[in-house]
Amino acid sequence: MGKRWRRIYTTNYDDAVEFFEKDSGSGSRRLSFSIDDDRPRKFPSNTVVHLHGYIHACDKKNVLSQLVLDHRSYAEQAALESPWWDQFERDVQGAEWIFFVGYNLNDFTVAKYLTKDPRISQKTRFILRDPVNDYLLDRLEGYGSVDTISTDGFAEACANAETRDPISDFHQLNAFRLIDPYKDNKAVARPTPVEIETFLTRGNYNFQSLSSTYPKAEFALPRGSKMTEAVEALSVSKTLLLHSRTANGKSIFADMLSLELSADGKSCVRYTSHSDIPPSEIEFLSQVNDLVVFFRTYDDVVAVSDEVAQLRENATFIVEINTGTDQVRRSEVHSFLPSPIGRLDLNPLERQDRQDFGELLSRSGIPSEGLDLSGTGRTELRDHLVDLLNSPYIKKRLSNAIRPILADQEAMKIIATACVMRAFSIHVGTDFIRAITGGDPYDILLKNEVAALEFGALSPDALALHSAVFSEYFLNEYVGSRGIVSVIYRLAIEAAKRKKNGAHLSSQRSREARKALGALLQYGKVSSLLGRAAPDTQKSITDLYEKLRDNIIINNEPLFWLQYSIFMQDIGNYGMARNHLETAYLRAEATEGFLTYQLDTNYLKLILQAPAGEDGFPGDTEILFDLIDKVHDMLSAPDHRVHAIRVLEDMRVFCANNGAELTDGERQRLSIKCLGIVGTLEALDVGIKTEFQTDRSKTAVEEAVALLAALG
Known part of the structure; x- marks a missing residue:
């Protein structure tokens, strides 16, 4: 134990490692973590992680969750779903050697921790005491090599191990x-x-x-x-x-x-x-x-x-x-x-x-x-x-190539899930797919390996689909709207759960969950994948958002209500769009650190695009002027400029639809604000003007001023 390890993971709740350090008088104390602890953003090497709870973190309130004492509690513990699990998998991938010191059949099976991927099994060694019965050897076969040197022999081997030379190639x-x-x-x-x-x-x-x-x-x-x-x-x-x-x-x-x-x-x-x-x-x-x-x-x-x-x-x-x-x-x-x-x-x-x-x-x-x-x-x-x-020649060839997958219900579930993730640019591990489908992607797809390889690379720890375009084609051609919505729903629920259990917000697991949930909720991506022209698209999206609304984590997301509002606006229900947007603002107020830039730009867009005479629009003109000021300020903000520039293109639409309803003072005030926006757009760097095509917005705002002037 005196060596510097990349990481020490233990499935015991005791403090054997920590006790050794204290007893040996080495003076060096490793940091210890339990899976109930928040995972630090910078995770130092040579630390100890207790995957099944830690005795020093145990008290009367959490004794049942902390101490894993029998086979039932091992089976029910949450290590696989904890924010620490992705760190464990990364350590396994990056380690030079992996040692299991002792192995108990009452513990999780090795398959829960490792795979038979040669990249892992070739560097995995099980330190056991001689003799080892045939049943145990059979259980361990393929996961690594067995060394019958017991803990004493392992300790001696570690003590005599030489530090590797610096990398030179x-x-x-x-x-x-x-x-x-x-x-x-x-x-x-x-x-x-x-x-x-x-x-x-x-x-x-x-x-x-x-x-x-x-x-x-x-x-x-x-x-x-x-x-x-x-x-x-x-x-x-x-x-x-x-x-x-x-x-x-x-x-x-x-x-x-x-x-x-x-x-x-x-x-x-x-x-x-x-x-x-x-x-x-x-x-x-x-x-x-x-x-x-x-x-x-x-x-x-x-x-x-x-x-x-x-x-x-x-x-x-x-x-x-x-x-x-x-x-x-x-x-x-x-x-x-x-x-x-x-x-x-x-x-x-x-x-x-x-x-x-x-x-x-x-x-x-x-x-x-x-x-x-x-x-x-x-x-x-x-x-x-x-x-x-979509050309007839390619469609026929693709249908023949993937026919075995189409005939396998389990494989279809795996592939459909992976295709949605690829279409939404969601990059997570196979554990995400496993949680959604309830099956192991590698084992299921291996039965139709040739057909599965048409979609992407297949290994025990990864399913990497090559093409987002092919994924979208497959979903629309063979899965259909109902199937796509079902997959999106299950993925969103899993992402919401991981977001809640993500511990440190900057951890990779938390970032991946937040990004995945944001993508899955986004109306533009959902409607694009389902196909705007499909006859049942509107009902499918309505069903999706209504089902997601029942999840408390998603319901508390301001951006969920924003996307629901955008959908309502797109189908012409402006009153419901405003209601959902107001709910988004309420959720934003309850979310620490939430910035309302996206809400502000979409609220302004909602007001500017509403048809003349639409109930409640434009409503309080002070809200309109306040939103225009906020969006004007965004033109100078690098992270929010793109949304501001696009929404300003609708200024002309608003003046054409509602200019006559404004008072002379309101028209004059709106003209002054529009001229200020024109000045800001003209002052932007040439590169920014080109990248964001600001001339379109500038022309629309200038035309809005002309319309207001013509009204009096």
């Missing part, structure tokens, strides 16, 4: 992966038509196919114009944000950029999501010149910001981020990432990109009939991928 890293285009140092065959088709339709590709063809358009679109922009931005930036909406090619472009930079002599590494970073890896990377660190998501940056802060001096960061996230969290982005920060918009496709897409289809034998590659109304990669999936 990229391939010794665990939390980062070297991006090496020459990994196998051998020629790679050109991608086959089948590989190209599965990449375009299911998002399934391998890095070697990309590296062997780039910069030719033989596998992926090279996007030469954007690549030039990226290289130029990196010449003056410490951080480059690659932003786009979902399914517009951020990840593929990031991989191509890594090839470009590697060819230029840079050392490119990618952070492995959900991995804890050992200090030894940061120490090694901090000595590397021309280092470029890639992150698949902005959430990954937030999770490890403290650790990677030490790399700010010698490294450049390249981060994939959703366009909307970048626009509403800009101040936070600047606090987590080194400046200067460059941004590359990957949403629009250039003319050459569309030509390359058509040639790629032709090369792989996919008919392009019915696909509009002209760029008229189809300006993003996502648009073309949606068209491709």
